[in-house]
Amino acid sequence: MSVVKISEQAVLAALSRVNDPELHKDLVSLNMVKDIQFTGNDVSLTINLTTPACPLKSQIENDARKALEQIPGVGAVKINMGASVPSDGRNRGMMQLPVKNAIAVGSGKGGVGKSTVAVNLAVSLASMGARVGLMDADIYGPNIPTMMGISGLPQSHGEKIQPAEAYGVKVISIGFMVKPGQAMIWRGPMLHSAIRQFLGDVDWGELDYLIIDLPPGTGDAQLSLAQSIPLSGGVIVTLPQDVSVEDASRAVAMFRAMNVQVLGVVENMSFLELPDGTRMEIFGKGGGEKLAKTAGVPFLGSIPMHSEVRVGGDTGKPISISRPNSPAAIALNEISQKVAAQISIAAIQGQAPPGRSGLTGML
Secondary structure, eight states: OOOOOOOOHHHHHHHTEEETTTTEEETOOOOTTTEEEEEEEEEEEEESSOOTTOOHHHHHHHHHHHHTTHHHHHHHHEEEEEEOOOOOOOOGGGTTBBBBEEEEEEESSSSSHHHHHHHHHHHHHHHHTOOEEEOOOTSSOOHHHHHHTOOOOOOOOOSSSEEEEEETEEEEEEOOOOOOOOOOOOHHHHHHHHHHHHHHHHHSSSEEEEEEEOOOOHHHHHHHHHHHHOEEEEEEEESSSHHHHHHHHHHHHHHHTTTTTEEEEESSSSSOTTTSSOOOOOOOOHHHHHHHHHHHEEEEEEEOOOHHHHHHHHHHHOOOSTTSHHHHHHHHHHHHHHHHHHHHHHHHTSSSSSSSSSTTTTT
16 A cells, blocks of 8 residues: 655645635635644644734644645645734834834723733733733823832943843833832923833833833823834724713824724723623623724723722732632633734734834824
């Protein structure tokens, strides 16, 4: 009986028929197939996805396995799932910042849970294997240190500031540098200087994602950030109520005026689930989806109200870590995967405009 020898060409041909469902291209043309090896007719290889937070990882692995098992004479199939996050292609050399993607989290008003979303987005991505930094650009209300359970910065050994670290996330905030309760009565130039220092004078190392928690509104801090670092995209956080949606729509307009892609809308505090299983929609219903539809951007998901979200923020234990199986944590993790997917799609398809963010007519 003749033995069919499996070739690398046969493996690549099989995998060229397997598409990434979000990028709409096959694994071979996306250069995701790595390290093909043979032991007799057994095959092992690595599929490098565009993010460790890929929400369709299992589907891609299953589709690839089925395709390989259809090769005549193939034996056992072993697939290692890896990830290599693509850069958005923007030049951040002026700040000497080795960051592949910079994501701003904003809102039109305060009190909507923007910092909660930013913290859990960063922690969730890090828990999935990404290299993540979290920058607290909310100079007037720096809550990130409390929410991450960090009291100060480590000692610096070189010229650059060493960021704090918690839950695998590197963190910087003005809250580390001022006394508790101290009011930050700063004008625009001081804001601009602080933001540039956070970017240029901090030893971030290489990051897949830098998550930036913006202050509420559309003012100096947002403009300073856009002047200082090209952004891969922005995430908008809103409550379901009309007043919040109206303010959030201004944040959408702000990102677009700065030539920053809006990655999607997150609706926080969508409902409160009662003991009998019914839902109380305290702040109304459907505002986030309505805003996303009107703006023509993805709706990233709804986060239910849960006391553990507040407890996690107060105690420095984000709910994505402290209660990973809770409805709120599951929703936040799914939102993180969708944000990572949007970033990958933009990078692969070249949607991100080159160079610096556009501020024409705004300064």
